[in-house]
Amino acid sequence: MERQIIKIGLLGLGTVGRGVFRILQENRESIQQRIGARLEIKKILVRSLAKDRGIELPAGILTTDLNEITGDPEIKIVVEVLGGTNPTLDYVLAALSNGKSVVTANKDMVAEYGQVLFETAKKYNCDLLFEASVAGGIPIIRTLKQSLAGNRIEEVFGIINGTTNYMLTKMTREGSDFAQVLAEAQAKGYAEADPTADVGGFDAARKIAILASIAFNTRVPLSKVHTEGITGITADDITFANELGYVIKLLGIAKNRPDGIEVRVHPTFIPKHHPLAAVGDVFNAVFVRGNAVGDTMFYGKGAGELPTASAVVADIMDAARDIMQGVPGFIGCTCFDHKPVLDIGETFSKYYIRLKVADKPGVLASVALIFGNKEVSLKSVIQKGATGKTAELVLITHKVQEQNVQDALMDLKQLSSVLEVANVIRVEGEDNGHA
């Protein structure tokens, strides 16, 4: 086999960039044999030439000048691992406009600027690959685009943020509080000093927007993703979940309905026997239901230097194959549908609702009446922690429309015997019988 050399420009040399460099070096032989070409990083764009990178680099490989990459006709593939959108978006558009295939790990950029990116890639006949942008090492993008392409995808939902899964796992195992677990996660480097993107659900929102776009062939604007984080989850909620046979996970959820699609991120009760329930610590997992394949799940590390770089390198290899065969842009954007993204009020779910109420006769009846008036039917009601003054009511509803639940909650808050709506958490994953 002839040994072509395909040259690569790397934008950024942070954690993932170093991982890509290391994998291309360590697995060089097998990569070469698999694609029939040698992959060579020719230039790496960095902010500072002087900074110690902790790895041995060939002399002259670093540059601070983007044009040495986007303007070099020898470089066929540009790998973007800078993160952020400004100036990253401009850099990537410059690379595509110069006819270079782009591999990116950047969920923010893909989620926010997907349309202009894919249009530009198509215009210049380039690959734009982004497997690493969602769920790190788990090959979920290629799976949706190719392996399950014969299916009508009905649902995609999963654990797509490792930080919050680590925290919820720890809260579940140890009965500890949110604040305490957050401090520990920050000390371990699993959570950032400003944890908002993770604990607020915004990181997961970007990822589920990308997954929903691919699964349902419809571009999903980030602004349409209903997003709730885990900051309101208490040790009490976790205890009640456990007693009722559930665990609490932060899920990204996307569902395909005849009238539109649901896309949302929120803490979720899932049954203990559901395959996602066993996914602990920083692991990610994505559950996909297709009309032919049925239920599938994909599990692995959602972040980290090498898992993320594994996905980037697979994309580089695909881009290289496409270039060698003369077919860059082989599998392009598939947002040919334009289904509406439904408002959260239009979505359907079961609900766990925890109320603090006055501990006196008749309260349950008045609560039940309000739910009944709004057509929210209750599956179970448990009274807990009655003190003679206050008590807790823990309710699980049947599958109902969100708006009806919200309306009922508004009315409940008018009742003098309802002291507080302590929490409302949706219940998912009960539609089948996983072992």
Add this chain to the structure above:
Amino acid sequence: MERQIIKIGLLGLGTVGRGVFRILQENRESIQQRIGARLEIKKILVRSLAKDRGIELPAGILTTDLNEITGDPEIKIVVEVLGGTNPTLDYVLAALSNGKSVVTANKDMVAEYGQVLFETAKKYNCDLLFEASVAGGIPIIRTLKQSLAGNRIEEVFGIINGTTNYMLTKMTREGSDFAQVLAEAQAKGYAEADPTADVGGFDAARKIAILASIAFNTRVPLSKVHTEGITGITADDITFANELGYVIKLLGIAKNRPDGIEVRVHPTFIPKHHPLAAVGDVFNAVFVRGNAVGDTMFYGKGAGELPTASAVVADIMDAARDIMQGVPGFIGCTCFDHKPVLDIGETFSKYYIRLKVADKPGVLASVALIFGNKEVSLKSVIQKGATGKTAELVLITHKVQEQNVQDALMDLKQLSSVLEVANVIRVEGEDNGHA
């Protein structure tokens, strides 16, 4: 977008064939939009034109003459869902020799005749795709070939036979016996009248041979796959497993070692907290460890009309794309390594060993001495069910070489105080800390 039509010939119209027909019909629109071409089944090879197929078929689509498919220049893709190897292999070679890309669901043919098949596909520049041959709807072949292609794969192991997983799940939940569960599985249609291929491990052996070939770039002859079935698993073994913190699963296991590869099928103790432990009933799951991505798992239905057809249709779509772009044979065979497959005696594992012994002083010492002499170190020893006459010794070893265990067992059988070696089951999946 221009609407090309790509014509397909189907060999066989059994369960999977009907599934392929149905998916191509039901998901026609989205498939067409995804690949930019219409897929059309032109001819279907069957044995009898008269048989009722339970689906509506266009007039004249059935044929009993292979040449109407392999000899038709309009037909670009041949889909083989006949099963078996004779005459199927000849049919497929005829299709490839006529320049047609082939999609097959046939694990027997791929495992036994991979070499001639891939050489022929390469010679005639055709795709030969076989996602459906292993683990039905789970996209494990494409994952290994593309998504994890940047990794050195270290281990692949999984539950790749649904029948035995259903049986072991039932034995575990209900404490029932092998024979009883087999009868039930046969009544439900999960096990065949002659269940040997499943319960003897031979079906799983074909699949792990295929997975190992791809993961380690080395053709694995079926004859080199050490194969043990589940017929020897008793309710006692399952009870002991449970007490010790394990479940018993029939696993296909492939490991990449510097000196060669291990490929084997056998009942296995895995820790209850391992992700594979929760995979119940007829579900399949494949666990893959790569040097970059770490641990990943892929879960779904391993058999059935539509899950298997889902994989077949994804392959058809890939073959169609390759034909449209003029690059059939895009991703070919990657058996460029020639690593030796190690004999079972050279493999390493932990072992669960259950002995029936005379219930008298000194037996444990003499048993332990024999293991020590063969350098088999014991992690735990539990004595059970002492009656005054007999007792059971349940031992778990540390990781040791198989040959040493076999040698020790030979010596043990010479001891008059050892009445029976009741069972020996390998223990896997303890090298990491899954939640």
